[in-house]
Amino acid sequence: MAKEGAMQLQMDKEKVTGGIRLRRVVANVVLVLLCVLCLFWFYILLINATHNNAELSGGRFHIFFGKYFGQNWVNLMHSSINIWRGMLNSIIIAAGSAVLCTYFSSMTAYAIHCYDFKLKNVVFTFILMIMTIPTQVTALGFVQFMRNIHLHDTFVPLIVPAIAAPVTFFYMKQYMDSTLPLSIIEAARIDGSGEFRTFNTIVMPMMKPAIAVQAIFTFVSSWNNYFTPALILKSDKNKTLPILIATLRSADYMKFDMGQVYMMIMLSIFPVIVVYLALSKYIVGGVALGAVKG
Numbered sequence: 001m002a003k004e005g006a007m008q009l010q011m012d013k014e015k016v017t018g019g020i021r022l023r024r025v026v027a028n029v030v031l032v033l034l035c036v037l038c039l040f041w042f043y044i045l046l047i048n049a050t051h052n053n054a055e056l057s058g059g060r061f062h063i064f065f066g067k068y069f070g071q072n073w074v075n076l077m078h079s080s081i082n083i084w085r086g087m088l089n090s091i092i093i094a095a096g097s098a099v100l101c102t103y104f105s106s107m108t109a110y111a112i113h114c115y116d117f118k119l120k121n122v123v124f125t126f127i128l129m130i131m132t133i134p135t136q137v138t139a140l141g142f143v144q145f146m147r148n149i150h151l152h153d154t155f156v157p158l159i160v161p162a163i164a165a166p167v168t169f170f171y172m173k174q175y176m177d178s179t180l181p182l183s184i185i186e187a188a189r190i191d192g193s194g195e196f197r198t199f200n201t202i203v204m205p206m207m208k209p210a211i212a213v214q215a216i217f218t219f220v221s222s223w224n225n226y227f228t229p230a231l232i233l234k235s236d237k238n239k240t241l242p243i244l245i246a247t248l249r250s251a252d253y254m255k256f257d258m259g260q261v262y263m264m265i266m267l268s269i270f271p272v273i274v275v276y277l278a279l280s281k282y283i284v285g286g287v288a289l290g291a292v293k294g
Contacts, residue, residue, distance in 0.1 A: 042269075048262040056258040072259040076267075081244050082236070083264060090240040091271060093155055093229070094222040097162035101218045102211045104163040109172035110199055114185050124173075131166040135227065143231050153234045162222070168214045175210040176203075212282035219275050223268075241268045 048056060051066035076083060112124055146157045180203065188198045204211070226242040233239050239247075245268065248261050 045262060045266050045269075049259070049266045051262075052259045053257045056262070068259060069263075072257075072263040075257060076260045076263045079248075079260060081247060081264075083241075083244065083267065085237060086239055086241045086244040087268070087271070089155070089238060090223055090242075090268075093158045093240060094219045094271075096155070096159040097222040098215045098219040100159065101162040101165045101168050102215050105165050105168035105214070106172050106204065106207055106211065107199060108169050109176055110203055112173055113176040113180065114182060127166050127169055130164075131170070139228070139231060142228075146232060152232060153238060154232075155238070157232050158222070158225075158229055162218065165218070168218065171214060172207065172210055175207065180206060208282045212279040216276055216279055220272055223272055 044062075047062050047065060049072060050069040051062055052068040052071065055062070055066060055068075108127075112120065142157070143152070146152045151157050184202065184206075185198060188202055193202070224242060225240075226246065229240050230243055230246075233243065241264075245261065245264055248257075248264060
């Protein structure tokens with residue numbers, strides 16, 4: 001009986017091990033398929049950037065590289081659009097928005113998380129209610145206000161309003177609820193640490209994974225934003241990449257070049273990739289930390 005029980009136990013272990021291996025294989029296959037689907041569109045973008053306008057306008061789907069990459073690059077560099085100035089403008093606006101948004105949203109979430117005061121729940125609810133207001137609803141009044149205070153056609157209206165970001169605040173608040181014990185804040189206060197010092201030297205380092213995630217989201221959102229910059233920025237020297245890409249696409253028939261458009265789009269995604277690669281280690285660390293705590 002003991003021998004039969006040991007054999008049955010060994011068979012059960014092998015079944016469990018086989019089931020785990022099968023689930024891992026299925027999970028890996030699914031992840032590979034998802035990676036292929038996500039990267040496929042970047043591959044198509046790169047492919048199209050190597051074909052000229054005649055080939056792209058023919059309606060054919062291209063899978064292999066063309067021979068016009070250099071020509072498209074030269075045409076873009078010699079066009080009437082200052083691509084490098086537009087990229088610099090987009091970097092300034094996107095980076096400034098990401099820094100202000102993540103820092104002040106984290107500070108607001110810290111105040112709601114660590115302080116008890118009257119109307120705390122009302123303030124929290126009010127901030128979340130702002131999330132339901134579309135940007136298009138307030139755009140006309142916002143543009144008129146910027147003109148009245150002489151900030152039209154400047155970067156200020158595109159950077160400073162990022163301080164008030166309800167979505168980022170909500171994410172930071174939820175992250176603090178799960179990873180920031182109030183006992184740490186109380187211990188810092190007992191040791192004589194001021195609130196700003198506590199926030200900057202204790203809370204912010206603990207929030208690195210959440211800050212990295214929101215910094216990427218904010219940077220990409222600001223980088224791809226066309227609606228608000230198109231209303232605020234009028235001079236050519238201040239226009240961002242989305243506006244310049246739209247300018248290329250809206251060119252007349254004689255000047256329209258789809259190869260230039262794809263080349264410019266391909267060039268515009270590299271800063272986003274660099275930002276992601278720079279912050280990805282904090283995201284992976286945050287996921288690992290959450291898994292350990294879970």
